[in-house]
Amino acid sequence: MNKAEILIIDDEPQIRKLLQINLESNDYKVVQASTGKEGLMLSASHPPDLILLDIGLPDKSGHEILQELREWYNRPIIILSVQDNETDIVSALDNGATDYLTKPFRTGELLARIRSAVKRSQNTENSPVISCGNIEIDLVARIVKRSNEAIKLTSTEYNLLALFAKNEGKVLTHQYLLKEIWGYSYQTETQYLRVFVGTLRKKIEENPNNPQHIITESGVGYRFQ
């Protein structure tokens, strides 16, 4: 199974270490940033599944980072803070924070809140299995079946297909797809998409030359049905 990736943005090395140990032992992949700037860069070049953001950073205020992230990043952001005043909490939540925990936090609770947020954002809570015609996608086990036979997909192929499936029927723009799968800074790399849509079609379509599932919307993007 593919690990969910968590980005920690915190300037205190001890906290980062503590979080890293706890998260890794719970099967998350951990990426770390010690400044807000570094965090923004890391998340843009490779979007994590969730961000743990400390509010008290040295270079930029966590509130600013939160706002900048939310201009394009729509997965969970959990705020960690020594601040326990209501104003901070309310402003963070209203600026798009998914949750807010005050330090010192209880590890078990943090992990539960992370599980809850990740589950919601992967929208695996309602239907862990998405079915579209003869295609079945198990979002929890990350297994894809075509006519009840498991098919082997690379990690990127799977991510792309899962994103399509979660937005069945909608036209997804090139920009959006690239942003979600590769990261904010890849929005112009449309050729990636062509290649990967090509390999996906070979694997899931009856006849890749006349695709029934992944439909091209010329000039705009693709649509899954």
Add this chain to the structure above:
Amino acid sequence: MNKAEILIIDDEPQIRKLLQINLESNDYKVVQASTGKEGLMLSASHPPDLILLDIGLPDKSGHEILQELREWYNRPIIILSVQDNETDIVSALDNGATDYLTKPFRTGELLARIRSAVKRSQNTENSPVISCGNIEIDLVARIVKRSNEAIKLTSTEYNLLALFAKNEGKVLTHQYLLKEIWGYSYQTETQYLRVFVGTLRKKIEENPNNPQHIITESGVGYRFQ
């Protein structure tokens, strides 16, 4: 704007009153239940947009209620509890609670967490659809249906139709249409419009020679109805 409806399940009348006052003054519609059973019935007969659930109920444990609700209810459930032990919190979150606040809670924070949860859950709701006679335009999914059958439009055709639909009934001048779709420097290319209105009519009109949707306003522009 339509008020979001919140169901309070709590056995303490004072807490219910306090919540009711705060929620109503923030423009929510409030429904109350003093027992778990009543809460289950109310939510089933008229599902609220969000549920505030007290864990310490007299008839059934809040954990049970939560599980029963989650069998079918997938909007936010925020737990309120005097219990501040980690086990309770973790178990509630893992059973599908959206959030968990310990009593006494700060009203401003609770309201912020409610706003945040409602916003997230409304994000995934269905997209707005513009309907004009037998034509349906889903602006989010970027899909156009005629008599419930999807029709294929090119990107420019879609943009033009969407612009028409957003201004149903109004006469849109050639200049305006060209400026919006092609750009400021194309304002004199009226022939483009004739070509594209032509292809659009072929696709959406019953009888393209006698258009019912895209009406020519000679010398001025077009009108959509």
Add this chain to the structure above:
DNA sequence: GGACATCTTTACAAAATCTTTATAACTGCA
């Protein structure tokens, strides 16, 4: 270090779309 899988990049063919041209049809009016 080498085999293997995967991702990135390049090049070119194929398809779809847009632009332009030509011509026909309509409209209101003298």
Add this chain to the structure above:
DNA sequence: TGCAGTTATAAAGATTTTGTAAAGATGTCC
């Protein structure tokens, strides 16, 4: 009726976008 201005349609040409194969680059696992 005939004319001028406007609109509609078809189709050829130009351009953009997409699909595919394959070579190079990168990373991973023994």
